[in-house]
Amino acid sequence: MFQKHFAPPPAASTALDPSSPLSRRGFMKTSGVFVLAVSLVGRLQAQEKDVAGALTQVAGGDATPSLWISIEPDGTVKITCHRSEMGQQTWTAMGQIVADELDADWQDVKIIQALGHPKYGDQNTDGSRSVRYNFHRLRVAGAAMRSMLEAAAAAHWGIAASECHANLGQVTRDGSRDRLSYGELAEAAGKLEVPAEADVQLKSRDQWRYIGKPIPSLTVPKIVRGQGTFGIDVDRPNMVHAVVARPPQVFGEIETVDDSQAKAVKGVLQTVRLPKPAAPALFQPLGGIAVVATDTWAAISGRKKLAITWNKGPNAGYNSDTYREQLEATARQPGKVERNRGDAPTAISNSKRTVTAEYYVPNLSHSQMEPVNATAEWNGDKLEVWACVQDPQNTRGVLAGFFEISPENITVNATWLGGAFGRKSKPDFAVEAAFISREVGRPVKVTWTREDDLQHGYYHAVSAQRFEAALAENGDCTALLNRVVYPSIGSTFAPGFNTPANWELGLGASDIPFNTPNLRTEAGEAEAHVRIGWLRSVTNIQQVFALYSFVAEMAHAAGRDPKDYLLDLIGEPRLIDPKTEGADYPNYDASLDDYPIDTGRLAHVGKTAAKMAGWGRKLPKGHGLGIAVHRSFVCYVATVIEVKVSPDGTLSIPGIWLAVDAGTIVNTRHAVAQMEGGTIFGLSNALYGEITAKDGAIEQANFPDWRLMRMAESPEALEVEIVDSTERPGGLGEPATPVAAPALANAIFAATGKRIRSLPILGPTGTKLDLG
């Protein structure tokens, strides 16, 4: 399914089906063990497809109008959004695309959140792909509906369809004042045949009303009144509340438990043992024991009274400090070659001038503000779940596998998500809720406390990286060697998956866009001891931090301006294909024909951001500028950060300048919001973020052990420039994050001469840079 990047990925999967999460990121290709699920998926998809018509197979999937649009007699245009709304404004974006081609009046648009179902194609709202995957087919759906409305009007008036024109919720008859509203026409239009794609007339760009415009959010008017339903807000008749005491170590288990004190707490109803998961972790609950009560607080209070002794299990030897040493030792040994041009190791050992540096990034937590939670209700053998999930369809498949029931008996409602960042595409919490609900025979909401969310996550991988370079007499980089070591996300889904997957390397390691004559990327082995998962921008976080920090280190060694040095390395505008140099490069599941790696676009954002920042201007004492550029999620971003460091080490950020080329952008206002949010997300992780383990258990319990950037620490200004482009749409949710950390580290170096190679910079309690 990855040959054609627009083809819909598989539909459902089971809890024991390791392909489910990873197929989305190209895992099927890499390992035979994952292929198992395909036939099952095909069958389900065939069974569950309840729509048919001429537009079921357009690029991106099914564009049948009735799947996406329903028009009420009063003119309300209901648009189905199959992606999860988590603040990226996918409701608004999906609505804009359909409504534009439909020529609906925006005032009439109402979004219906889709249930999890294969008929929608991929619903996994991660990878910054909602617009990229759906732009074309939703345009087709809207335009086809528009032509059906015009045809219905033509039939009504007994004239040719060419004499009828849709316009803002009405169809008008040329040369007359006759008009029929969409509401009046809907029923008749619905009975018409769906046109073939060749007969669907898409608007030209200059006809777009909504696409590319800063259309206001459809969710914000509710949010400001405390309305709208997040997962944690779900309520069901007769519902009870649960919290779970989970084993501190992954694959640990209860040895003994005494729940008598817990049951004595007012409001506590009962306890429920959860099954111990077998490796690999997948999306299974972690085990432990649930306390069920009449309200959340009673459940939390009851949990405090549980007397449990734990068997620590196989991961009790995981300690972050010693693990770091192992990773760093591995990074000093030759690894598996993942991409090769020329002979970098020989060039480096023969060179008179070399630069070497090692970088470290710790485990990180998503810590979205809404901790994960889910509500489940059984009705006989039918299960309904309401949850803040990024992929309700996969959640349904996981539940079907876990409980060994047909997906047709499962309804998964995606609520609004109070932030997600990848955590909520791992539906272990939904399985917990369903399991506990079945045991107690009532609807149950499982709430994770902040402690639970921080201590039982799917963490961003801890990593060590080593860079070596050879510099010519004139300072040019003649050879570059990059070695990455971190536990793979694959470890969560397959035992023994101890080296980075191709797609993890493809996020900033095997796709280095430099013209240096010798280039090698290597990967080392690392075993996971916690659940490793994808977090906003994924392995770009560490790989881009190290890469663009090292570029500035080379520039410094060469005695050159870091921005000029960077642009020289990127070189002339050209298209790059890492596959020609041995990389198994998946290009974010996009074809390189549709989405080439274009160094011209990369350099352009770099130059734009530098210009915005006034690169080269005279800076006040203690100030410094740093730059980083990167293409991720088929979108190009450059960030320049200005820091101010006072003599005592106090750090502030007077300004950030960011240029983004995401091709065609649906909503410019929300694109800017993603750039701001993604940047600060990256800064927060780089400055403060660190999850550590001791004896296999996570040490951070709550804020501020795990620290997030607060308003007073935020940049004073952040300017975004969007490159005007008619290219295909790229992603926007993640690409601002990777460049933030190296731009910051480079700025600190420029201001102070202190090179940051290990994150976090300040940690949970630090207030000043250590300038010693």
Added chain:
Amino acid sequence: MATTLTINGKKTQVDAAEGTPLLWVLRDHLKMTGTKFGCSVGQCGSCTVHLDGNPVRSCILPHDQLGDAQITTIEGAATTAAEAIREAWIAADVPQCGYCQSGQIMTATALLESNPNPSDDDIDEAMNGNLCRCATYLSIRRGIKDAAKRLA
């Protein structure tokens, strides 16, 4: 143990265990879910409500020690400052996911009520207890200034 609370101007009877924080009384007992849970330790501000007009963290406030205090939640906040904040929030799409925003709005409203023309530093200081993982901080700063203008 039944307790009487004054919430958004209405006397309301609740029967929750002794010491249950106001947050859970609002959310679970009264089904007023606009007030959000983020940490339970007073660190994130998601649960901010007004107690006699002052912003407080409802997650660390035992509901049975509030006496006659006037409790205002996001659902009931209706002062001109609250409405100006809402208008500014809508005008610029300040929220992203929105989860932290009930707390942000309650804190920002209290700020404008005590300081109708806050400086950048005033804003940073007042808002520093409200976390936002979507990182809407810069939008919030702009939004508060816009709301202040709307009130002027």
